[in-house]
Amino acid sequence: xxxxxxxxxxxxxxxxxxxxxxxxxxxxxxxxxxxxxxxxxxxxxxxxxxxxxxxxxxxxxxxxxxxxxxxxxxxxxxxxxxxxxxxxxxxxxxxxxxxxxxxxxxxxxxxxxxxxxxxxxxxxxxxxxxxxxxxxxxxxxxxxxxxxxxxxxxxxxxxxxxxxxxxxxxxxxxxxxxxxxxxxxxxxxxxxxxxxxxxxxxxxxxxxxxxxxxxxxxxxxxxxxxxxxxxxxxxxxxxxxxxxxxxxxxxxxxxxxxxxxxxxxxxxxxxxxxxxxxxxxxxxx
Amino acid sequence: xxxxxxxxxxxxxxxxxxxxxxxxxxxxxxxxxxxxxxxxxxxxxxxxxxxxxxxxxxxxxxxxxxxxxxxxxxxxxxxxxxxxxxxxxxxxxxxxxxxxxxxxxxxxxxxxxxxxxxxxxxxxxxxxxxxxxxxxxxxxxxxxxxxxxxxxxxxxxxxxxxxxxxxxxxxxxxxxxxxxxxxxxxxxxxxxxxxxxxxxxxxxxxxxxxxxxxxxxxxxxxxxxxxxxxxxxxxxxxxxxxxxxxxxxxxxxxxxxxxxxxxxxxxxxxxxxxxxxxxxxxxxxxxxxxxxxxxxx
Numbered sequence: 001x002x003x004x005x006x007x008x009x010x011x012x013x014x015x016x017x018x019x020x021x022x023x024x025x026x027x028x029x030x031x032x033x034x035x036x037x038x039x040x041x042x043x044x045x046x047x048x049x050x051x052x053x054x055x056x057x058x059x060x061x062x063x064x065x066x067x068x069x070x071x072x073x074x075x076x077x078x079x080x081x082x083x084x085x086x087x088x089x090x091x092x093x094x095x096x097x098x099x100x101x102x103x104x105x106x107x108x109x110x111x112x113x114x115x116x117x118x119x120x121x122x123x124x125x126x127x128x129x130x131x132x133x134x135x136x137x138x139x140x141x142x143x144x145x146x147x148x149x150x151x152x153x154x155x156x157x158x159x160x161x162x163x164x165x166x167x168x169x170x171x172x173x174x175x176x177x178x179x180x181x182x183x184x185x186x187x188x189x190x191x192x193x194x195x196x197x198x199x200x201x202x203x204x205x206x207x208x209x210x211x212x213x214x215x216x217x218x219x220x221x222x223x224x225x226x227x228x229x230x231x232x233x234x235x236x237x238x239x240x241x242x243x244x245x246x247x248x249x250x251x252x253x254x255x256x257x258x259x260x261x262x263x264x265x266x267x268x269x270x271x272x273x274x275x276x277x278x279x280x281x282x283x284x285x
Numbered sequence: 286x287x288x289x290x291x292x293x294x295x296x297x298x299x300x301x302x303x304x305x306x307x308x309x310x311x312x313x314x315x316x317x318x319x320x321x322x323x324x325x326x327x328x329x330x331x332x333x334x335x336x337x338x339x340x341x342x343x344x345x346x347x348x349x350x351x352x353x354x355x356x357x358x359x360x361x362x363x364x365x366x367x368x369x370x371x372x373x374x375x376x377x378x379x380x381x382x383x384x385x386x387x388x389x390x391x392x393x394x395x396x397x398x399x400x401x402x403x404x405x406x407x408x409x410x411x412x413x414x415x416x417x418x419x420x421x422x423x424x425x426x427x428x429x430x431x432x433x434x435x436x437x438x439x440x441x442x443x444x445x446x447x448x449x450x451x452x453x454x455x456x457x458x459x460x461x462x463x464x465x466x467x468x469x470x471x472x473x474x475x476x477x478x479x480x481x482x483x484x485x486x487x488x489x490x491x492x493x494x495x496x497x498x499x500x501x502x503x504x505x506x507x508x509x510x511x512x513x514x515x516x517x518x519x520x521x522x523x524x525x526x527x528x529x530x531x532x533x534x535x536x537x538x539x540x541x542x543x544x545x546x547x548x549x550x551x552x553x554x555x556x557x558x559x560x561x562x563x564x565x566x567x568x569x570x571x572x573x574x575x576x577x578x579x580x581x582x
Contacts, residue, residue: 011479013489018396025392026404028385032457033410036422039432043425082331089324095313101328103572108336110564110571112518113416114538115557118545119339122346127550129342153335177317186319208412215415218520222542235417235521242421242525251425254418261413268413269406 040258043251055241055249056256060229064237065256067148071220071233072213075152080206083160087198088190091168092176102165108157116154117222120147143225148233151219156209163205164198167279171197200275204268211264215257343561346554358555363531364540368559370448371537375516378455383509386463387501393464394471408464411457416521423454424525446528451536454522459512466508467501474500503578510574514567518560 013021044052055061086105090098108116123129124141134141141147175197179189195202217235224231232240234257241250271279313321347355358364392398393405411419427434427444434445444450474497482492520538527534537556544553 011476011483013395017489021388022392022396022398024385025389028389029404029407032460033407035433036419036426036457037410037414039422039426040418043422082328085324085331086328088320089328092318093313093316093321093325095321095325097312101332103568104332104336105328107564107568110514110568112520112538112560112564114520114541115343115518115560115564118541118553118557119343121545122342122550122554123339125550127548150335154339157335173316173318180317180319189318190320211413215413215418217415217417217420218538221520222545235415238417238421242424247421247425250421254421257415257418261410261415261418264413265406265409268409269402273402 037258040251040254043247044255045248046251047248051248052252052255055246055252058249060232061237061253063229064232064234064253067145067232068214068234070145071148071152072210074149075156075213076206076210078153079156079209080160080202082157083164083205084202086161087164087168088194090165091171092173105161105165106158108154113155113216113218114222117151117219120150120154120223142223143227143231145231147223148220148231151223152213152216155216155219156213159209159212160202160205163201163208163279167198167201168194197278200271200278204271204279207264207267207271211261214260340561343554343557347551347558350551354551355555358544358549358552359559363535364537364556366532367535367537367540368556370451370535371517371560372563374448374451374455374536375459375513375519377452378459378516379509379513381452381456382459382463382512383505386460386508386512387467387505389460390464390467390471394468408461411459411461416458416519417525419457419522420454420525423450423457423522427453427526445526446530446534448534450526450528451523451534454526455516455519458519458522459516462511462515463505463508466504466511470501470504503574503581507571507574507578510567510571514564514571517563517567 086101089095090102121128121142124134124147125131126135126142128142141150175193176189179193180186184192215235216233217239220233221236221239224233224236226232226236226240228237228240234253238250238253238257241247241253347358350358359368389408393401393408424445425431427437427450429435429438429443429445431445437444442449444453478496478500479492482496483489487495518538520536523536524539527536529535529539537560541553541556541560544550544556
């Protein structure tokens with residue numbers, strides 16, 4: 001007998017429900033995520049390729065790009081180093097107050113970017129704690145590179161650490177203990193035993209850390225002082241162009257950051273897909 | 286008889302009087318691995334220098350004017366409205382995300398369709414796309430002459446320069462939190478309880494409401510709370526579309542910047558302290574939620 005009717009399994013949704021939910025989900029993502037992304041590229045070309053290219057090669061834009069790259073080049077390695085040190089301490093040792101320490105490391109994620117910038121102004125601004133001392137010694141932190149770097153470090157503080165802590169905790173201590181008991185020193189144990197185990201997780205954390213570092217706006221906006229060609233990072237330069245009604249130019253510079261976001265997402269998906277077991281199991285940033 | 290039962294777990298010599306000595310009261314367990322002092326020392330130094338000391342500078346600052354100064358800085362109509370908008374807008378956006386985030390997570394975990402992997406990767410876009418870029422894109426899209434703004438305007442719905450624009454930007458920023466918190470829980474969810482419900486005569490809708498949703502609720506709450514926490518302090522994606530009209534579409538983080546530009550450090554710090562206190566409360570709530578969620582699993 002020919003089977004003309006095959007009942008749905010008890011855990012399968014009715015096709016109508018399936019289609020409508022898929023439609024709602026794709027519609028929501030299209031409307032809220034894809035459309036804004038597409039807008040960046042179409043608006044950038046609003047005045048043609050030449051104008052877009054000019055906006056990117058403009059000296060002020062070039063200086064903003066250099067500053068963004070420089071700030072990320074300082075902030076990301078420092079936070080990576082911190083992430084490695086913190087996860088080594090937390091994952092390989094038992095000590096009192098560990099849970100609290102991990103909560104503190106996560107703290108910058110739950111603080112508003114503007115507050116993250118504000119705290120450094122209150123420390124190093126003219127009326128800040130060290131304001132007078134800094135002025136007497138002619139050291140500029142706020143409205144200069146050090147402030148921008150500090151704010152960037154703060155907002156990207158937990159990325160590498162929170163990636164490595166669960167991963168290294170999962171991996172345990174046996175391999176390192178074996179290496180040490182066979183006579184390996186601390187650093188060679190780390191370099192030859194631990195690092196190969198965590199390299200993809202580390203890369204994953206660095207990738208996310210870098211994306212946020214280059215794109216940070218609120219925190220950097222507070223400490224930068226918006227001096228064009230000097231303390232404007234890429235996101236701040238985009239804001240300045242937009243507020244001056246140079247829309248196409250603003251979007252042209254924004255395409256660079258949008259491309260960075262897309263490359264980050266592609267690499268992130270690749271890492272999750274290819275090395276799922278070697279980066280930690282749960283991801284929500 | 287196993288070795289472990291004959292000999293004490295660690296250390297060779299049998300204990301005097303047949304009982305192990307009380308564990309020495311130290312704050313850490315001994316370990317064979319090196320580098321504890323160096324790694325923890327650097328961690329604590331870096332954490333203090335970057336996070337803890339600057340936060341202390343914020344907490345101490347507003348009180349230089351005393352209680353009355355603090356209330357003067359925070360208690361006026363403009364600041365109160367901005368705080369209300371930041372918290373209220375974040376709450377509405379989180380509620381929207383809890384509904385659509387659940388649908389997106391369900392579709393991504395349970396259904397198969399072409400391009401699913403790309404859609405899944407795209408969910409993280411709000412994490413990866415710099416907020417300023419998202420801000421100007423949303424603003425261009427929903428401005429009066431924008432692709433979406435113009436037709437909406439014709440229907441009498443104003444989004445740019447209204448609180449609606451704030452909610453829209455905060456919804457954009459919060460979606461991945463709900464989806465990414467739900468996805469692992471949804472894919473671990475055993476189908477047996479669903480099958481059991483079906484065998485006992487429940488309709489698919491009843492199964493969803495009475496079986497699946499209760500199992501998801503801790504994760505759904507956690508994701509929604511994370512979306513809310515992120516949205517409360519959000520700045521970059523909001524300010525362009527909001528238009529920042531005082532008393533209408535001005536958010537609290539922007540007021541901090543305005544006060545700083547007026548050189549009113551104490552006033553800026555007062556608003557900052559309120560937002561920081563809110564962050565702490567939400568962090569605590571999230572930790573409790575996660576403890577509850579893992580206890581339920």
